[in-house]
Amino acid sequence: xxxxxxxxATEVQIDHVVHxxxxxxxxxxxxKGTEQTVVKAIGxxxxxxxxxxxxxxxxVEKVVPxxxxxxxxxxxxxxxxxxxxxxxxxxxxxxFTVMAGPCSIESEEQLLESAYIAKKGGAQILxxxxxxxxxxxxxxxxxxxxxxxxxxKAREKTGMPVVTEVVNPADVDLVxxxxxxxxxxxxxxxNFALLKKIGQSRKPVLLKRGMMTTIEELLMSxxxxxxxxxxxxxLCERGIRTFETATRNTLDISAVPVLKELxxxxxxxxxxxxxxxxxxxxxxxRAALAVGADGIIVEMHPQPEKAFCDGAQSLxxxxxxxxxxxxxxxxxxxxxxxRVLV
Numbered sequence: 001x002x003x004x005x006x007x008x009a010t011e012v013q014i015d016h017v018v019h020x021x022x023x024x025x026x027x028x029x030x031x032k033g034t035e036q037t038v039v040k041a042i043g044x045x046x047x048x049x050x051x052x053x054x055x056x057x058x059x060v061e062k063v064v065p066x067x068x069x070x071x072x073x074x075x076x077x078x079x080x081x082x083x084x085x086x087x088x089x090x091x092x093x094x095x096f097t098v099m100a101g102p103c104s105i106e107s108e109e110q111l112l113e114s115a116y117i118a119k120k121g122g123a124q125i126l127x128x129x130x131x132x133x134x135x136x137x138x139x140x141x142x143x144x145x146x147x148x149x150x151x152x153k154a155r156e157k158t159g160m161p162v163v164t165e166v167v168n169p170a171d172v173d174l175v176x177x178x179x180x181x182x183x184x185x186x187x188x189x190x191n192f193a194l195l196k197k198i199g200q201s202r203k204p205v206l207l208k209r210g211m212m213t214t215i216e217e218l219l220m221s222x223x224x225x226x227x228x229x230x231x232x233x234x235l236c237e238r239g240i241r242t243f244e245t246a247t248r249n250t251l252d253i254s255a256v257p258v259l260k261e262l263x264x265x266x267x268x269x270x271x272x273x274x275x276x277x278x279x280x281x282x283x284x285x286r287a288a289l290a291v292g293a294d295g296i297i298v299e300m301h302p303q304p305e306k307a308f309c310d311g312a313q314s315l316x317x318x319x320x321x322x323x324x325x326x327x328x329x330x331x332x333x334x335x336x337x338x339r340v341l342v
Contacts, residue, residue: 199228248276
């Protein structure tokens with residue numbers, strides 16, 4: 001249920017509503033807008049019938065039911081877009097955010113070179129994997145804490161915030177100490193123990209869609225994070241598994257407008273994992289911008305042919321610069337067109 005408070009509701013009245021909601025077994029989340037305060041009542045075991053009496057409480061304007069199973073994530077719970085803040089970077093504020101860097105951190109030289117390339121090209125956030133969940137137990141698993149330390153060094157050198165994946169609930173505190181954004185990969189999208197733990201973090205989260213995860217299941221995974229208290233979540237479409245074998249996965253570009261309709265959370269695209277080949281990254285990045293995504297996360301490596309993993313889908317520096325120039329031109333044209341139409 002959404003309890004909309006009157007514009008002139010006092011702090012005492014808001015606190016009374018929150019305490020009343022919690023007294024009957026619900027969790028209460030309240031957010032203050034520019035004009036009104038909204039209290040969200042989530043959970044409970046009695047079907048919500050008792051919440052209708054909230055309308056009679058002092059300071060309450062109306063009570064609105066949330067019909068979606070993902071209560072906090074839905075547009076019904078919050079009509080305006082969520083803007084995720086990472087230092088000076090804003091994801092979801094109408095600008096197009098680019099996260100770029102190597103799939104895995106291999107050495108200090110490799111990561112710092114990648115960071116400088118990403119910075120020079122105009123990316124706002126540096127990506128790099130310190131922990132790598134791999135299909136084969138014999139594949140490179142990442143540099144772990146040593147890799148996290150290198151990420152922190154790259155941030156210090158370039159001023160760019162960093163995003164890296166967490167694969168184990170036991171590692172959340174460690175990764176949080178170094179990273180600016182905690183990434184949940186496709187294989188862990190329904191690792192509920194991890195989602196709950198990350199939900200207790202105060203760091204923003206990049207949540208990737210699973211290879212066989214429906215849009216509703218993705219939003220329910222986000223709900224685990226929000227219900228644990230962390231509202232700074234970015235959703236990521238990274239391709240789903242279909243019968244097609246021409247690409248590594250099939251990018252569900254239609255997921256962007258669908259998600260934009262269903263949720264207030266920002267949405268980004270991962271064209272690198274979607275196709276598994278660098279030559280498709282630029283056209284799919286253009287598609288992401290055109291369809292209304294809030295940004296992209298791409299893999300870029302100084303020498304892809306020597307990469308420890310996913311070299312085939314990693315952009316070379318010169319191709320990355322080409323991508324960034326194309327996106328700048330396209331974003332300028334889109335914004336100019338919007339101004340003319342308005």
